[in-house]
Amino acid sequence: MRFRVYIAMSLDVYIATPDGAVDWLEPFFEEDYGYESFIREISCAVMGRVTYEQVLDFGEWPYPDHDVYVLSRSAIDGLPERAFAWSEEPEALVGRLEERKLDGDCWLIGGGQTIREFERLGYVDEYEVFVMPAFLGAGIPLFPSPFPAGALQLVSVMAWENGVVRLLYGRTLAGEQDPPTDGNQ
Amino acid sequence: MRFRVYIAMSLDVYIATPDGAVDWLEPFFEEDYGYESFIREISCAVMGRVTYEQVLDFGEWPYPDHDVYVLSRSAIDGLPERAFAWSEEPEALVGRLEERKLDGDCWLIGGGQTIREFERLGYVDEYEVFVMPAFLGAGIPLFPSPFPAGALQLVSVMAWENGVVRLLYGRTLAGEQDPPTDGNQ
Numbered sequence: 001m002r003f004r005v006y007i008a009m010s011l012d013v014y015i016a017t018p019d020g021a022v023d024w025l026e027p028f029f030e031e032d033y034g035y036e037s038f039i040r041e042i043s044c045a046v047m048g049r050v051t052y053e054q055v056l057d058f059g060e061w062p063y064p065d066h067d068v069y070v071l072s073r074s075a076i077d078g079l080p081e082r083a084f085a086w087s088e089e090p091e092a093l094v095g096r097l098e099e100r101k102l103d104g105d106c107w108l109i110g111g112g113q114t115i116r117e118f119e120r121l122g123y124v125d126e127y128e129v130f131v132m133p134a135f136l137g138a139g140i141p142l143f144p145s146p147f148p149a150g151a152l153q154l155v156s157v158m159a160w161e162n163g164v165v166r167l168l169y170g171r172t173l174a175g176e177q178d179p180p181t182d183g184n185q
Numbered sequence: 186m187r188f189r190v191y192i193a194m195s196l197d198v199y200i201a202t203p204d205g206a207v208d209w210l211e212p213f214f215e216e217d218y219g220y221e222s223f224i225r226e227i228s229c230a231v232m233g234r235v236t237y238e239q240v241l242d243f244g245e246w247p248y249p250d251h252d253v254y255v256l257s258r259s260a261i262d263g264l265p266e267r268a269f270a271w272s273e274e275p276e277a278l279v280g281r282l283e284e285r286k287l288d289g290d291c292w293l294i295g296g297g298q299t300i301r302e303f304e305r306l307g308y309v310d311e312y313e314v315f316v317m318p319a320f321l322g323a324g325i326p327l328f329p330s331p332f333p334a335g336a337l338q339l340v341s342v343m344a345w346e347n348g349v350v351r352l353l354y355g356r357t358l359a360g361e362q363d364p365p366t367d368g369n370q
Contacts, residue, residue, distance in 0.1 A: 011314070011337060011354070012328035013198040119320075129196070133354060135304075137334035143197035149322035152196060154348035163339035165352060169196070169318060 001097060002105045002125040003046075005115055006038055007142060008164075010132050014139030015111060020054045024136060031160055033130055042066060043104030044097060046086075048114035052076070066107075069093055071114055090117050112144040119148050126170055127152065133163030186282060187290045187310035188231075190300055191223055192327060193349075195317050199324030200295060205239045209321060216345055218315055227251060228289030229282060231271075233299035237261070251292075254278055256299055275302050297329040304333050311355055312337065318348030 008025055009015050016022050045063060047055070049072040055062065061080040068083045070076060071093075076085040086093050097106055108115055108124065118124050129142070152169040159165045193210055194200050201207050230248060232240070234257040240247065246265040253268045255261060256278075261270040271278050282291055293300055293309065303309050314327075337354040344350045 011312075011352070012330075012332055127196075131352065133337040133339045135328065135332055135335050135337070137328075137332040138330045143320065143322075145197075145323045147197055147320055147322045150320050152318040152320070152348065154318045154344060154350065157342055157344045157350055159339065159342045163337065163354075165339065165342055165350075167196070167316065167350060169348075 001043075001102060003094075003108055003118060003123045004038075004042075004105050004126040004128065005108050005110075005124060006035075006128045007110055007115075008130040008132055009142045010134050010136040010139075012135050012137065013142050014136040015142045016054070016140040017136060018139050020050070020140065022054075024134065025132065028132060028162060028164055031162065031164065033160075033164065033166065038128070039107075041104050042107045043102040044069065045107040045109050046071065046090075046093065046114060046118075047109040048111050049076075051109060051111045051114065052083075068109075071117075090123070091121060094121070094123055110142075111140060112142050115142070116144055116147055124171070126155075126168070129167045129169070131165045131167060133165075186228075186287060188279075188293055188303060188308045189227075189290050189311040189313065190293050190295075190309060191220075191313045192295055192300075193315040193317055194327045195319050195321040195324075197320050197322065198327050199321040200297065200327045201239070201325040202321060203324050205235070205325065207239075209319065210317065213317060213347060213349055216347065216349065218345075218349065218351065223313070224292075226289050227292045228287040229254065230292040230294050231256065231275075231278065231299060231303075232294040233296050234261075236294060236296045236299065237268075253294075256302075275308070276306060279306070279308055295327075296325060297327050300327070301329055301332055309356070311340075311353070314352045314354070316350045316352060318350075 007015060017024065044067040046069045049070060052070045066082065069086045070083060072085045073087050079085065108118055153171060155168040155170050157165065157167060192200060202209060229252040231254045234255060237255045249266065251267060254271045255268060257270045258272050264270065293303055338356060340353040340355050342350065342352060
């Protein structure tokens with residue numbers, strides 16, 4: 001199971017306006033950005049409590065077919081079906097998910113603080129970041145400071161006619177760029 | 186004369202570590218990133234006082250062949266040849282540069298606050314941003330908040346083997362995306 005980030009940000013790296021609104025993304029809804037294909041590879045998802053509240057505000061729960069873990073120190077009333085509150089540490093959640101031996105990957109939906117927690121633990125395998133052709137100017141950062149410093153490995157770049165750019169990064173593992181030059185392999 | 190930004194940033198949109206250091210860029214110096222071609226199109230440059238002090242710290246003055254205006258409310262002693270302190274408003278500098286009818290463009294070197302001042306005035310014609318495959322985690326932001334919100338027009342995307350991605354944006358002018366559908370044109 002890989003832990004994957006799949007998210008849109010402005011060029012100034014905000015995921016939402018200061019009040020949490022994401023309607024600035026609506027002009028870009030004309031494309032699918034590989035979402036249908038991505039979501040088929042996902043078997044569970046993780047989000048923070050603030051993101052959960054915002055998603056609820058959008059209306060219909062968008063993840064009825066996935067187990068979604070909401071990081072929250074307190075209990076949450078009225079969770080949608082297949083959504084669960086998780087009050088223990090993220091490490092324990094990773095352990096639980098690995099025990100379950102799910103077929104697919106885990107989507108780290110967000111927000112920035114949840115992604116930061118998983119990055120700190122070294123659990124983020126892939127960043128699939130969609131850079132929107134816009135400045136938000138202020139808002140909720142995708143990579144809140146202090147974020148762990150570190151190298152990334154660019155996997156691919158893709159651009160759409162409407163100016164959206166997908167940057168796909170994996171992690172640079174120690175030694176990964178220097179494969180063995182002798183031995184059995 | 187166009188005002189152009191040409192700058193490197195981390196994926197989390199920092200141009201330098203918190204102390205202003207840019208040595209994190211050194212692993213990427215193996216490529217030219219179009220700089221030789223870019224600099225031939227430039228006839229003058231603008232930078233903020235803090236950026237100026239940092240550039241001085243790097244050693245040899247890197248812009249001996251260009252007029253460089255350093256935004257500074259106070260006088261600056263010992264300026265390099267062809268470098269000038271500019272204590273008036275940026276608008277007045279733009280007026281002065283346009284009067285001079287220079288052949289080339291003006292490079293807005295930085296830092297973030299200088300770019301923000303020009304963006305606020307609507308003077309930035311082009312953003313050529315090099316996204317390095319790394320998180321700095323904290324530092325000096327390229328687009329300090331509050332930055333003016335607004336749309337950008339993606340012109341092109343280019344990626345290097347080492348994971349650097351160039352995002353080139355122009356400005357979306359009012360009406361530019363809706364050309365007249367009748368009339369003489």
